[in-house]
Amino acid sequence: MAERRRLIAGNWKMNGLRAEGIALAGGLAAKALANKPTCDVVVCPPATLLAKIDRAFDAGVIKLGGQDCHADEKGAHTGDISAEMLRDTGCSYVIVGHSERRADHAEGDAQVRAKAAAVLRAGMTAIVCVGETRAERDAGNALSVVEGQVVGSLPPGAQGDNTVIAYEPVWAIGSGSTPTLDEIAAVHRHIRAVLDGALKAAATEIRIIYGGSVNAANAGDILDVDAVDGALVGGASLKIEDFWSIIAAADAR
Numbered sequence: 001m002a003e004r005r006r007l008i009a010g011n012w013k014m015n016g017l018r019a020e021g022i023a024l025a026g027g028l029a030a031k032a033l034a035n036k037p038t039c040d041v042v043v044c045p046p047a048t049l050l051a052k053i054d055r056a057f058d059a060g061v062i063k064l065g066g067q068d069c070h071a072d073e074k075g076a077h078t079g080d081i082s083a084e085m086l087r088d089t090g091c092s093y094v095i096v097g098h099s100e101r102r103a104d105h106a107e108g109d110a111q112v113r114a115k116a117a118a119v120l121r122a123g124m125t126a127i128v129c130v131g132e133t134r135a136e137r138d139a140g141n142a143l144s145v146v147e148g149q150v151v152g153s154l155p156p157g158a159q160g161d162n163t164v165i166a167y168e169p170v171w172a173i174g175s176g177s178t179p180t181l182d183e184i185a186a187v188h189r190h191i192r193a194v195l196d197g198a199l200k201a202a203a204t205e206i207r208i209i210y211g212g213s214v215n216a217a218n219a220g221d222i223l224d225v226d227a228v229d230g231a232l233v234g235g236a237s238l239k240i241e242d243f244w245s246i247i248a249a250a251d252a253r
């Protein structure tokens with residue numbers, strides 16, 4: 001079986017004014033320096049903070065990520081940010097297709113795929129989010145919905161060093177409830193099979209991480225699921241101790 005290094009990514013979403021963001025980043029940088037995590041750690045702050053906190057992560061232990069990007073390199077797209085701009089601001093990862101963007105901005109798989117391709121074009125790693133709604137799970141369609149999103153959103157040339165899949169069931173995000181460990185394992189195994197089928201050998205190193213109400217208390221159990229290669233963390237990534245406990249849980253495995 002392929003050895004995939006675990007990845008813990010924090011998605012701050014639309015949270016953090018300058019002082020909070022600098023304090024949080026500084027606290028995480030100090031933890032990283034003292035504890036030297038062996039897993040990959042990524043922090044995705046709001047775009048307004050990227051240039052403010054990139055120096056906190058200068059040591060290179062914690063990587064910076066964007067939360068979204070436009071598919072084009074530049075041009076007349078008021079308010080948007082290109083993958084190249086994120087790269088230029090110190091990012092090496094970009095989240096694309098988060099369910100909040102799919103819902104708030106009506107982003108479909110084709111658009112997510114174009115954004116993921118832009119991330120690869122700029123030389124970064126795309127964290128492509130997929131996940132079913134509660135209604136889709138209740139109707140027994142979780143696997144087929146996720147499969148459709150993976151197939152539709154994967155960028156051309158996807159492989160382990162440029163693409164991560166984040167399985168984030170919409171109903172688990174910010175809700176405090178998570179799927180059972182067996183349910184998480186079933187979806188991750190299905191995604192792995194879909195990647196193997198679509199990409200053959202290039203799929204082996206692609207990490208599949210779980211997101212949705214991951215916290216300091218449940219991270220260990222979730223990371224013990226052998227099909228889970230890491231976590232995408234929302235709320236708990238805004239608290240230094242909680243986020244660091246999740247990183248420590250990944251390192252302990």
Ligand code: 13P
Binds near residue numbers: 011213
């Ligand atoms: P929570 O960890 O707050 O549930 O958010 C998960 C998420 O959406 C990360 O992208």
